[in-house]
Amino acid sequence: MKFYLMTDLHFFSKRNWLADPYKWTRKPEQMQARESEEIIREAFDIVLADKETNTVIIPGDLTSNGEKTSHEDLLKIFEEYTAKGLRILVTTSTHDYRQKIPDAFSAEDLHGAMSFGYDENYEFKRFIECVPREKLRGMYAPYGRDKAVSVHEFSMSYTYDLDDEHRLLAINDDYMTNPEKNHRRGFSNDQYEWIFGQINKAKAEGKKIVAVTHHPLLTPSPIYMLIGKNDMLDRNLNVASALADAGVNVIFTGHSHIHDIEYHTSKNGNLLYDISTSALVGYPPAMRKIEYRDDGKVDVKTIVIQNLSRFDLKGQSLPEYCKESFFGMVKSMIGAMSKDFRTFAIYANSISIRYWTTYQFWWIFKAFGKFVNSLTLGKVYKVCKKESGLTKEDIAPIKDKKIVPIIVGFVEKLFAGNADIAPDTAEFKIIMGTVAILDDIVKSLGIKLKGLLGYSTLKEVVEPLVYNNGIDDYNALIDPLTPPEAKDPLPEFKSNKGSAIIIGLIISILLALPVLIPVGLVFGVLIALRGTTLFNPYKGKNRKVLPPTVD
Numbered sequence: 001m002k003f004y005l006m007t008d009l010h011f012f013s014k015r016n017w018l019a020d021p022y023k024w025t026r027k028p029e030q031m032q033a034r035e036s037e038e039i040i041r042e043a044f045d046i047v048l049a050d051k052e053t054n055t056v057i058i059p060g061d062l063t064s065n066g067e068k069t070s071h072e073d074l075l076k077i078f079e080e081y082t083a084k085g086l087r088i089l090v091t092t093s094t095h096d097y098r099q100k101i102p103d104a105f106s107a108e109d110l111h112g113a114m115s116f117g118y119d120e121n122y123e124f125k126r127f128i129e130c131v132p133r134e135k136l137r138g139m140y141a142p143y144g145r146d147k148a149v150s151v152h153e154f155s156m157s158y159t160y161d162l163d164d165e166h167r168l169l170a171i172n173d174d175y176m177t178n179p180e181k182n183h184r185r186g187f188s189n190d191q192y193e194w195i196f197g198q199i200n201k202a203k204a205e206g207k208k209i210v211a212v213t214h215h216p217l218l219t220p221s222p223i224y225m226l227i228g229k230n231d232m233l234d235r236n237l238n239v240a241s242a243l244a245d246a247g248v249n250v251i252f253t254g255h256s257h258i259h260d261i262e263y264h265t266s267k268n269g270n271l272l273y274d275i276s277t278s279a280l281v282g283y284p285p286a287m288r289k290i291e292y293r294d295d296g297k298v299d300v301k302t303i304v305i306q307n308l309s310r311f312d313l314k315g316q317s318l319p320e321y322c323k324e325s326f327f328g329m330v331k332s333m334i335g336a337m338s339k340d341f342r343t344f345a346i347y348a349n350s351i352s353i354r355y356w357t358t359y360q361f362w363w364i365f366k367a368f369g370k371f372v373n374s375l376t377l378g379k380v381y382k383v384c385k386k387e388s389g390l391t392k393e394d395i396a397p398i399k400d401k402k403i404v405p406i407i408v409g410f411v412e413k414l415f416a417g418n419a420d421i422a423p424d425t426a427e428f429k430i431i432m433g434t435v436a437i438l439d440d441i442v443k444s445l446g447i448k449l450k451g452l453l454g455y456s457t458l459k460e461v462v463e464p465l466v467y468n469n470g471i472d473d474y475n476a477l478i479d480p481l482t483p484p485e486a487k488d489p490l491p492e493f494k495s496n497k498g499s500a501i502i503i504g505l506i507i508s509i510l511l512a513l514p515v516l517i518p519v520g521l522v523f524g525v526l527i528a529l530r531g532t533t534l535f536n537p538y539k540g541k542n543r544k545v546l547p548p549t550v551d
Ligand SMILES: [Fe+2]
Pocket: 008, 010, 061, 095, 255, 256, 257, 279
């Protein structure tokens, strides 16, 4: 039995622009809102052309933010492709509605029911009406629930027979798990009972479960657990173990927009594989083709959409186009930070740092930018010569390689999966040698990282961003009952410089104190004066206007 899985379509109707959205140069963004229709149509065309299956499963975040326009237009696309022969099965999630609070009277409350579109100049955002959650019930009923075996009414979850042997368990996990923090990422007790009741029912009827939900059960990367802890399914590991013990060993998730495969072992020794798929309109613009094989294995393949037939990518591939939109801005912004005030100020403004603030603190940005942009592998090597075990000859070919693109590369690979700086390369040794020094500093300071981060060392967090030593995130043949084959462990890097570095720092600070105190005072006075007309000729002028170029 085969099907396609795509998620986080984040469809944004072109009606949310007052004028033709292609009139302007595009704005950098994580999700390609403007091209979302062209990408979704391309993905559906690929499925239509596939003679092996016509089934598409989509676990949530169908629209950008629940705009009524986006839902209406997406449903038209669904209708069109259903008529052409696709079987589309969906659940909705938190990006598919905005709840209007009854008795709303403050502007903030009203916000809850509105999203944003663009004006005639693709500039100022204007309100767009969103649908409340209840409306989704009827809107998306034709896409799974109408022909369900069982429906959990409140959550809109359902089971659906994909064929004679396989039953889809489509879980909507937007139950309000923490009303104070507005967390909607789990199940009610009642829903939990329904889920396990359905698993038992399927077993009794001899059906295999194909499970999907929106939020991740297993963190796609340790760093995601640090920055996106509130994005995991509520009580994620408990649910993962319970599913594994109930005989559901594979689940498909979205939400994180990360392309990744992880597994978890319950206390009883049962496995759960969480197959997380990148956002279709994000980076990489990918979907998966899945086969539940007769031998019990699950064959997972990735299809990255390469071209768009309805939009001119001007020679770029779609992954390049999406990558540039997502990360190009970060690279250009850091690049401009050391030398080009105007460019940097424009980029900074796009992430809500005011021109005025950039202007006032340009000297700090510039100093930091100069430092960061000057870092090369050769310079870092000087610090971790011993730890990396590399000789001067080893690093000669890469010594001028800049650090900034390497760090941006970590973030790219966090989303794209399959981080690939191989353990035998000088890059890997320099990065992990440096991390070993940082870990020794932390250890020497007596800081217990486990309590702070949930991980005992920085190495545990950084290493997966450098090299994927786990399951191939793109294509894998999964045996739901067997853990993946063990791979050779990655090389270890040790450092004992931590305490020496700390003592050195303390001595330097003590020695410099007689100089630092007066310099600090002078700086304090200068900073205080920067906001006055004495130092700032733009004081009192329109703060939305970009100040002139400064050195
Ligand atoms: Fe999403």
